[in-house]
Amino acid sequence: MSASRDQRSGSKRKILGAIRSAGRIARIDLAKKTGISQATVTTITAEMLLAGLIHEVPSDDEDRNARRGRPRVGLALRGEAHTVVGVKISHQSLSIVLLDFSGDVIGEHSAPLAAAVQPAVDVAEQLRNQIAIAAEKAGISMKQVSAVGVGMPGIVDATRGFVHWSPSLTERNQPFQDIAQDVIGCPVFVDNDANLVAMAELMFGHGKNVQDFIVVTVESGVGMGIVLGGELYRGTRGCGAEFGHTKVQLDGALCRCGQRGCLEAYVADYALLREADVGQNNKQSSARQIAVLLKSARDGDATAQSIVNRAGRMFAMGLANLVNVFDPQLIILAGERVQFNHLYADEVMDSIRQQIVQIDLPPPDIVIHKWGDLMWARGAGAFAIHGVSDMALKDLGEHAS
Amino acid sequence: MSASRDQRSGSKRKILGAIRSAGRIARIDLAKKTGISQATVTTITAEMLLAGLIHEVPSDDEDRNARRGRPRVGLALRGEAHTVVGVKISHQSLSIVLLDFSGDVIGEHSAPLAAAVQPAVDVAEQLRNQIAIAAEKAGISMKQVSAVGVGMPGIVDATRGFVHWSPSLTERNQPFQDIAQDVIGCPVFVDNDANLVAMAELMFGHGKNVQDFIVVTVESGVGMGIVLGGELYRGTRGCGAEFGHTKVQLDGALCRCGQRGCLEAYVADYALLREADVGQNNKQSSARQIAVLLKSARDGDATAQSIVNRAGRMFAMGLANLVNVFDPQLIILAGERVQFNHLYADEVMDSIRQQIVQIDLPPPDIVIHKWGDLMWARGAGAFAIHGVSDMALKDLGEHAS
Numbered sequence: 001m002s003a004s005r006d007q008r009s010g011s012k013r014k015i016l017g018a019i020r021s022a023g024r025i026a027r028i029d030l031a032k033k034t035g036i037s038q039a040t041v042t043t044i045t046a047e048m049l050l051a052g053l054i055h056e057v058p059s060d061d062e063d064r065n066a067r068r069g070r071p072r073v074g075l076a077l078r079g080e081a082h083t084v085v086g087v088k089i090s091h092q093s094l095s096i097v098l099l100d101f102s103g104d105v106i107g108e109h110s111a112p113l114a115a116a117v118q119p120a121v122d123v124a125e126q127l128r129n130q131i132a133i134a135a136e137k138a139g140i141s142m143k144q145v146s147a148v149g150v151g152m153p154g155i156v157d158a159t160r161g162f163v164h165w166s167p168s169l170t171e172r173n174q175p176f177q178d179i180a181q182d183v184i185g186c187p188v189f190v191d192n193d194a195n196l197v198a199m200a201e202l203m204f205g206h207g208k209n210v211q212d213f214i215v216v217t218v219e220s221g222v223g224m225g226i227v228l229g230g231e232l233y234r235g236t237r238g239c240g241a242e243f244g245h246t247k248v249q250l251d252g253a254l255c256r257c258g259q260r261g262c263l264e265a266y267v268a269d270y271a272l273l274r275e276a277d278v279g280q281n282n283k284q285s286s287a288r289q290i291a292v293l294l295k296s297a298r299d300g301d302a303t304a305q306s307i308v309n310r311a312g313r314m315f316a317m318g319l320a321n322l323v324n325v326f327d328p329q330l331i332i333l334a335g336e337r338v339q340f341n342h343l344y345a346d347e348v349m350d351s352i353r354q355q356i357v358q359i360d361l362p363p364p365d366i367v368i369h370k371w372g373d374l375m376w377a378r379g380a381g382a383f384a385i386h387g388v389s390d391m392a393l394k395d396l397g398e399h400a401s
Numbered sequence: 402m403s404a405s406r407d408q409r410s411g412s413k414r415k416i417l418g419a420i421r422s423a424g425r426i427a428r429i430d431l432a433k434k435t436g437i438s439q440a441t442v443t444t445i446t447a448e449m450l451l452a453g454l455i456h457e458v459p460s461d462d463e464d465r466n467a468r469r470g471r472p473r474v475g476l477a478l479r480g481e482a483h484t485v486v487g488v489k490i491s492h493q494s495l496s497i498v499l500l501d502f503s504g505d506v507i508g509e510h511s512a513p514l515a516a517a518v519q520p521a522v523d524v525a526e527q528l529r530n531q532i533a534i535a536a537e538k539a540g541i542s543m544k545q546v547s548a549v550g551v552g553m554p555g556i557v558d559a560t561r562g563f564v565h566w567s568p569s570l571t572e573r574n575q576p577f578q579d580i581a582q583d584v585i586g587c588p589v590f591v592d593n594d595a596n597l598v599a600m601a602e603l604m605f606g607h608g609k610n611v612q613d614f615i616v617v618t619v620e621s622g623v624g625m626g627i628v629l630g631g632e633l634y635r636g637t638r639g640c641g642a643e644f645g646h647t648k649v650q651l652d653g654a655l656c657r658c659g660q661r662g663c664l665e666a667y668v669a670d671y672a673l674l675r676e677a678d679v680g681q682n683n684k685q686s687s688a689r690q691i692a693v694l695l696k697s698a699r700d701g702d703a704t705a706q707s708i709v710n711r712a713g714r715m716f717a718m719g720l721a722n723l724v725n726v727f728d729p730q731l732i733i734l735a736g737e738r739v740q741f742n743h744l745y746a747d748e749v750m751d752s753i754r755q756q757i758v759q760i761d762l763p764p765p766d767i768v769i770h771k772w773g774d775l776m777w778a779r780g781a782g783a784f785a786i787h788g789v790s791d792m793a794l795k796d797l798g799e800h801a802s
Contacts (some may be wrong), residue, residue, distance in 0.1 A: 010436070025717075035411070121476040155760055164760040212637050224726075228629065235728025236613050237762050242725040245758055247718045248572055250649065250711075259756060317648045317662070325625075325726065327636025355660060357646055359556055359565035360574055377725050 008044075011036050011328075012393045015044050016053070021208065024057055026072040045075055047396045053101070053389075077102040082146040082388050084133050086371050086381025089152050089168050089195060091220055092116045093128065095373035096134040099381040101388070104204060107138025108374055120174040124183040131184065132240050145186055147391075149384030151193035151376055152176065153221065157238025158383075161190035162230040164239060167221075171284075189387040193217070193376060195232055195241065197334055198225025199386075200379030202232070205332070206367055212328045216243060216319065217335035218343055220269050220286065226326070243322070244268070248314050266314040267343070271346065275307045287336070294340055320355035323364060336370045344368055407682050409445075412437050417454070421503075423607065425458055425475040446476055448797045454482050454502070454790075458616045468698035478503040481548040483789050485780025486532050489594060489774050490553050490569050492621055493517045495527065499534040499546075500782040502789070504604060508539025509775055518568065520576040525584040532585065546587055549791075550785030552594035552777055553577065554622065558639025559784075562591035565640060568622075592790040594618070594777060596633055596642065598735050599626025600787075601780030603633070606733075607768055613729045617644060617720065619744055620734035621670045621687065627727070644723070645669070649715050667715040668744070676708045688737070695741055711750040721756035724765060735770045745769055 014034045019025055022033070027045060030040045048054045055078045079100035092115075098107035113132045114122065127150070135142055153164030161177020163169060169176075180188040191199075198215040201207035207215075207345040211230050217223040222244035226233040234240055245257055246263040252261025256270060264269050269286040276293050284292075296304035319331065333344055342348075344366070353363050413500045420426055423434070428446060432439040456479045480501035489496040493516075499508035512531045515523065528551070536543055555567030562578020564570060570577075581589040592600075597618040602608035608616075612631050618624040623645035627634040635641055645665040646658055653662030657671060666672050670687040677694050685693075697705035720732065734745055743749075745767070754764050774791045 029470055155758060164762075197615040226726075228634070234628070236730045237728050237760065238484075238764065239758055239760055239762075240726065240728030242728075242758050247649075247756055248727050249651065250714055250718055257758075313651055317651055321647040321722070322726075324647050325627075325641065327638050327641030327643075329637045356638055357556060357643050357658075359638065359640055361565075361640075364637065 009393060011040060012044055012048075012396060013390070015041060016048070016389055016393065019075055020077060020203075024076045027070040028072070030075065043135050044396075049075075050315050051392065051396055052078055053392055054078055059295050061367055078212070079104055082385070082392075083140055084146055084384035084388055085134070085148045085380050086196075086377040086379065087131070087148065087150045088196075088376040088380055089113070089123065089150065090373060091167075095372070095377040096129050096130060096299035097377040097381050098134060098138050098140065099378065099385065101385065103382065103385060105378065105379075107134055107140065108377075109137055110373065113168075117170055120163070120176050120179045121183065123168060124176070124180040127180060128184045142185075147187040147384040147388045148180070148184055149196070149380035149382070149387070150176070150180065150188060150190045151196040151380040151383075153193050153223070154191055155239045155242070156190055156192040156195075158189070158191035158195065158234055159238055160267065161188065161215055162238070163190065176224045183318075187387060187391070189383050190239070191380075191383055192223070192225075193380075194223025195225040195234065196379035196383055197223075197376055198227050198232060199382045200375060201225075201332055201334075201369070202230070203382045203385075204225055204378065206330065206369060207332065210330050212326070213332060214322055214326060214328050215270060215332040215334055216322075216334065217333045218267070219335045222264050222267055224322075228326075243318065246318065246321070248317055252377060263314060263318045267311050267318075272307055272311060276304065290340065294342055297342070308342045309347075312342055312345060313351055315343050316348045316351035317355060319354045319366075323352065328364050331364055331366045332369050333366065334371060336372075412441060413445050413449075413797060417449070417790055418443060419474055420455060421478060421604075425477045427473040427475050429458040429473070430570060431476065444753055445797075450476075452793065452797055453479055454481055454793055456674040468569070483786070483793075484541055484545050485547055485782050485785035485789055486531070486535070486549045487597075487778040487780065487785055488528060488549065488551045489597075489777040489781055490514070490524065490551065491774060492568075495531050497531060498775055498778040498782050499535060499539050499541065500779065502786065503781065504779075504786060506779065508541070509778075510535035510538055511774070514569075518571055520571050521564070521577050521580045522584065524569060525577070525581040527783045528581060531754055543586075548588040548590065548785040549581070549585055550597070550783070550788070551577070551589060551591045552583065552597040552781040552784075553591055554594050555598075556640045556643070557591055557593045559590070559592035559635055560597065560639055562589065563639070564591065584662045588788060588792070590784050592781075592784055593624070593626075593642070594781075595624025596626040596635065597744065597780035597784055598624075598777055599628050599780070600633060600783045601776060602626075602733055602735075603628055604768070604783045604786075605632070605779065607731065607770060608733065611731050613725055613727070614733060615727060615729050616733045616735055617723075619668070619734065620736045623665050623668055624736075625723075629727075644719065647719065647722070649718055655682070664715060664719045668712050668719075673708055673712060677705065679748035680800070691741065695743055698743070709743050710748075713743055713746060714752055716744050717749045717752035718756060720767075721753045724753065724757045726737065729765050732765055732767045733770050734767065735772060737773075 018033050031041045056076050057074045059078045068397050079102040081101040084099045094111050096109040154264045155164040163174045163176045165172050177190045207213050214226050215225040224241045224243035226241045245262045247261040249261040253265040255262035255265035297308040419434050432442045458475045458477045480503040482502040487498045494513050497510040556565040564575045564577045566573050578591045595618045608614050612674040614628050616626040625642045625644035627642045646663045649664050650662040654666040656663035656666035698709040
């Protein structure tokens with residue numbers, strides 16, 4: 001690709017991104033917002049209109065009144081341009097959403113996985129089957145699906161959809177993107193699940209107008225997604241933004257990863273239940289057992305309080321370290337376990353504030369976002385929209401230049 | 402500033418940066434490297450030639466032979482365009498370099514500070530006096546100095562040169578940039594000293610061709626500079642990239658910052674000497690006392706070994722956490738204390754490798770860069786060159802558009 005074509009492709013991405021975040025925007029405002037010349041905006045948006053990615057919409061009345069003149073025509077994404085699927089792979093289940101190109105949800109579906117840990121090809125087959133059911137429920141044929149985004153727990157190199165390790169897969173080093181594309185028959189994009197929660201926050205949630213923020217997810221494990229300058233930060237080898245296995249104690253508690261002193265070894269379900277001496281083979285779900293432990297703590301049981309209290313303090317120490325290193329605008333706590341409040345109790349928040357570097361400016365905001373698996377799936381769908389957009393914009397270039 | 406002018410200013414910065422990193426480059430290669438159209442490259446470089454920021458240089462023989470035709474004309478920075486000063490403020494001394502616009506050192510000077518902790522205006526006055534001496538030594542008049550860059554230990558918001566806190570200043574919250582500009586009489590740019598080591602590595606050192614790297618400085622304290630995507634990362638409130646005060650132990654050793662469990666409380670000079678029960682009022686310098694402690698450890702003294710060993714393990718834990726969070730290409734260890742090897746002994750390096758997330762790819766490179774205070778000052782000079790370039794490019798825009 002020549003250098004100027006490379007620049008042109010950057011401009012196309014910028015313009016599409018600006019239309020997406022604005023919802024509806026006039027060409028002249030698009031030029032202002034992106035810093036791209038009006039002539040280039042006109043050319044590129046003409047190509048996008050022709051390709052059906054965007055459409056013209058009349059400006060609203062307010063705008064018309066304000067200008068007292070000829071109504072300005074706005075540009076908006078054309079939802080019908082593409083249908084994508086987003087999937088969250090959880091411990092023992094799949095959560096699926098169907099999104100149109102503008103990100104609106106047009107279908108939802110959940111299903112159990114055959115097993116918690118499986119070969120990659122088995123996971124891919126269950127994905128294909130459940131996506132087909134989800135599509136049928138939404139009245140959409142599989143042929144209409146442009147791409148599938150998958151959020152997978154573990155260490156994932158998203159640039160090539162390569163899974164270094166996942167608790168859901170029996171084998172390490174799986175080219176899951178390739179495997180799933182073969183089985184499903186359409187483009188598949190794979191990333192770490194917490195990264196995709198960050199992407200969902202960026203596209204649909206609390207991060208919409210924030211340049212630098214961190215999402216920390218608390219489920220059975222602890223995950224993180226980092227957004228810097230409005231983009232996901234993934235690291236050099238594709239395994240950055242690891243938080244659960246950062247160390248909070250030298251030679252500390254044994255973690256299920258095999259190392260000692262990881263944050264997860266103090267905060268995750270298994271860590272709390274190990275201390276509470278509740279066998280994990282207990283027939284109750286670990287979520288239920290955690291609920292019982294937290295209730296005991298609230299009811300004044302000293303052992304339960306000691307366990308929960310230390311988890312909160314270790315979590316605060318880890319978050320304070322993130323604030324010291326990144327100095328973000330915002331931290332978003334998300335995930336199934338934020339239904340319990342022990343990790344963002346007042347004492348935890350106070351402890352964070354006490355452990356960050358003290359300057360005479362307020363610390364970053366910390367917001368709690370209680371959303372379910374379908375919202376995680378929506379993040380995976382957002383990643384698929386990203387991938388589809390890149391492919392569509394590349395095609396534009398092929399025809400036009 | 403209009404949007405298109407904003408874009409134009411981005412292009413100018415890109416072009417100047419590309420000329421700087423290439424040393425000498427033909428216009429056509431500049432267009433390729435930056436992704437900016439040849440027409441724009443021609444216009445902008447013509448303005449830069451007119452303003453005297455760059456000059457034309459003949460291409461070298463190798464290139465001429467390779468092309469067998471008319472020699473291509475290269476563009477290079479014009480060193481004489483500006484003279485800048487870089488200053489490192491250390492515990493009890495100032496280190497000063499004079500650089501030309503291309504970054505070449507044209508003078509050096511060191512001097513003691515009147516006291517280790519002083520009012521901002523006193524520091525500024527000593528800066529002015531010592532810069533004058535440095536300039537005189539180099540045969541340069543103060544009027545020729547276009548700007549001064551200052552590397553200051555502590556928490557600094559570089560965007561406005563505001564010092565939230567510094568061990569060198571008696572008062573918190575000092576607008577040091579404004580104070581120093583008034584006293585010195587030319588533009589002053591102020592940043593955290595470790596950030597400026599990172600900038601020096603980016604412009605002159607191991608980071609020249611690396612997009613994502615981290616510099617960790619070990620002196621009497623522990624500092625960090627983060628480069629992501631080829632640019633310094635400073636955080637939202639201007640106090641990011643804090644490493645020495647990240648916590649490595651819940652309720653751990655007392656740090657001189659007043660908090661508990663900071664990495665510095667295990668690794669810094671004062672921490673080692675506190676454990677060794679060597680009073681800091683000892684007449685020997687702390688560097689000398691540290692040397693004695695390390696020799697005792699090497700000679701088999703069990704207490705000394707225990708102290709040094711734990712410092713190394715805490716340091717390894719902190720570095721492993723950085724690798725987990727950032728997944729950088731490269732980590733550079735720099736600063737006065739890397740003359741001692743206890744923080745990068747084989748066991749420390751092994752310990753880092755054991756505590757990072759295990760994937761089947763090699764861990765990031767860690768290099769040791771033993772450089773002195775004058776190299777830190779060169780980083781401050783690089784920051785001044787940055788500032789001067791921005792001002793010069795802004796002027797270009799004023800005349801041309």
